Amino acid sequence: MCRDYLRPALLIFASIAVGVVGWSGHVLLLPVALGFPVLWSIARTRLVAALVSAGYFLAASRGLPQGVATFYSSDIWPGLLLWLCASLSFVTVHAALWATSAALRPFRYFLAAVIMTIPPFGITGWAHPVTAAGVLFPGWGWWGLGFMTAGLAGLVTRIWPAVAIAFAGLWLWSAASWTEPRLPNGWRGVDLELGASLGRDADLHRQRDLIATVRNAASDGARFVVLPETALGFWTPTVERLWTAASGDADATVIVGAVVVDPRGYDNVLVAIDRKGGRILYRERMPVPGSMWQPWRFRGESGGARADFFANSVVAVDANRAAPLICYEQLIVWPVLQSMLHDPDFIIAIGNGWWTEGTSIVAIQRAATTAWSKLFAKPLVIAFNT
Structure with a gap:
């Protein structure tokens, strides 16, 4: 019985950690967000997948309640309400497209990623893991975006450890040679x-x-x-x-x-x-x-x-x-x-x-x-x- 509750709790806490670290504001930490699709895929029920999605999104957007309170010179409650409402689209999409079949998960996650990119759901498509493409594939342009998308789909399959290792190698290489974007001349x-x-x-x-x-x-x-x-x-x-x-x-x-x-x-x-x-x-x-x-x-x-x-x-x-x-x-x-x-x-x-x-x-x-x-x-x- 303890194991039945321990595994979902660990997945939820891990998703919160991924959201906090990946979206801490340090560009080289963006690839940490790639842990979310892995956690989403190994959830055993739709409810756990929804809670994992909520933990990740709410952690990534954690600054919203305080920011709203400052903007409107109000207490924290309006910000908390907006924070929770904003998470509904992300959680709904990822919960609805979660699948028990391992064969369907890559396609389902790809579809969720696309839906959260474009309107109407993309209007609140914050904390999208695909943003990390700029760290893993700097200068690759649309090819890099394509490889990133394929890698995201790979992270929700049984070979996710191999994909994660490949991404980790690219991450280390990029961090070692990282330079900030240059200014246009003049x-x-x-x-x-x-x-x-x-x-x-x-x-x-x-x-x-x-x-x-x-x-x-x-x-x-x-x-x-x-x-x-x-x-x-x-x-x-x-x-x-x-x-x-x-x-x-x-x-x-x-x-x-x-x-x-x-x-x-x-x-x-x-x-x-x-x-x-x-x-x-x-x-x-x-x-x-x-x-x-x-x-x-x-x-x-x-x-x-x-x-x-x-x-x-x-x-x-x-x-x-x-x-x-x-x-x-x-x-x-x-x-x-x-x-x-x-x-x-x-x-x-x-x-x-x-x-x-x-x-x-x-x-x-x-x-x-x-x-x-x-x-x-x-x-x-x-x-x-x-």
Whole structure:
């Protein structure tokens, strides 16, 4: 009787450990997440498979309750509720596709991995083990993604020890030769530490401080300077004129986050500003579900952020093409893969993570984006506010 309870308990505790360590925010620890499919496959009942899935996902997204409480200046309970609700899609998919037949498991897990990659389930497809492909197969691109997918299927078969040993060897080789993604020539990402005031305090004094920050970065020779998400606050004609005038005779172009509001709602955007003026460069494809994107609102009801889903996956910047990723898009899989289909020259990743203080959320965003950058051998520009 003790053994009947001991094995499931060990599997659940192991899945929690895999989620905590794999998604700790250290890019070289991402392959630890590959322990999840192994634990899922050796569960003997659908209930245990569901509990293993819940343990992994909840551990990987453990920073959410505290982050939500900070964002809304509330107690922990709303964050806990959102945390549990977000796990439902992951747990439901993996529990429903679990199979008692060993022959069916590779196909079933492959199907679960695909479902958690693309909308609608992919909208909350955090902590996807396939993200580790950038650590195990740096520079391999789509071939590396294919080998990673095949390896994930192999981890749920009886030969999983051999697959795990092969992955461990690739992991050690990669760790020994690891280098961070390079910056594109002439680009500079600027991290800020302005807390919750960034984007909310958008008075003239703050705008002038940001302009001075850009000038300082440009003085080092940067032709393109990237600032974090929502750094400008609301994108208005007045703000555009101020920044255009401040550009003067400088050759630098500023790529910065802002918010565009209209009667139907708002867009989280990237704008490009130079001495000739400003333009909207990119509209966020997948804003944060719940707090920003609210699909349950009735048609015509205003207030939420729009999701452009599969639009503007790459944007033109000067003579190059960039793949922008704003905040939440760095935690899920399909936005970056959609962008990579168009073979961009580099990746721009921005965020405003002031509300994540005391959690590993920003570190996880950086780690995931770094892994994708390494997989496809793309230079990377990052700019975050904390």
